[in-house]
Amino acid sequence: MALTEEDIRKMSPEQLRDLQKQQCIFCHIISKRVQSRIIYEDDKVTAVLDINPANPGHVLLMPKEHYSVSPQIPDDLMAHLAMIAKQMSQAMLRALGAQGTTVIAANGVAAGQRASHFMMHIIPRRDGDKAGMALPPGEVTEHQVMELQRVLAPVVAKAFGKEAVVVERPDDAAKEAPEKDGPAKQEPQAAGQRPAPQQSAPAHPSPSGVPAPSPSPPSSPSPAKRAAPPDEDKDDQDKDGQDSDDKPEANLDDITSLLLGGKR
């Protein structure tokens, strides 16, 4: 019954998807063909205990529908997953006396995804339990922050189906960052047999599907954003944006040093 490479190459997207579902152990768990300890389920999601938990009570929360990575998941389902995750976390605090919970999801092998079925891990935590998932504190300069903002804001806006409205200083418009080449763009790789069959277009569901109040467009007073801290004109040049003499209300350094000083 083994499928050859040839067979797989000949399959249509629908057939591939069916194949993935057939071979997906979590789909079997959800359909109850395979036994598991189900903590919660409704018409959209199923939550089961992980049999190899980080801590007792480690729960896997999954959409019943087979999705490989979260960018494929429609907004209303994502919202539902989020709200159930909150309830699950609350249940752990109450019923298990947890002192905190880690909620984590991995999209792609590079992020540690091991199953081809998207899931959110909800893990009860205790002070000093050494279960991991600590974030290493990092440093970033104000200049780097602005660069990232310039590169990412339009892409984020596009992900919401909106035109990028980030207004930059006139000299920036002249030296536009080079567009990312096609080949450089990495497709999310799901663990297991094949890369996720669903790509680009379906992965960006229209914002109209959002049940939660739809996000407002990026703030129109973008020029105001630039006008507010007039001292930003200073790091026009390539030197670091570390202006020690102007201290706008929120100093990045305060938060960075707070986080770097933390023992975790």
Place this chain on the structure above:
Amino acid sequence: MTDGLVAALIKSRKGLLFEGKHTVAIVSPSPAAPGHVWVLPREPFTILENTPDFVVAELFVVANRVSMALFDGLGAQGTNVLVQNGTGAGQVLPHLIVHVIPRQEDDGLKLLWEPKQLDEEAMSTVELKLKDEMKGVGLFEKEKPKPVEQPKAAEIRQDDLKVRHLRRIP
């Protein structure tokens, strides 16, 4: 002392990537990797449990879009969405943060855990406790519509006086 920091950061609009109705996405001031984004509620809710359902929903929907943007705009090979909910989970700042972290193969980040083995009895006990606690789940908090303006108390009292005054007329 740390309470106002995140609020001030949001207000400063530094690294602001997106503004939602109840949430914002900003470049992390302490990134685990370049392109690490924070998705936060505008209001200083500290943990998931005291954040209204509709805000939690928006947080994760926005985080999902940010994931898409990291794939598209930064060529990330993977993304992690992470909430450190409570001190036991490593939370440092008293403001709920949904982290979205771009990943590359062999980037050296370790966001994993040691899988443990639990015996049947322990598993069953935990299963029952959690199942029980999850029984009531169903209705989610929706955003409340703005209340209708009530007439001010002072105005009412004045009207009363007028009426009483009228009654005195023989």
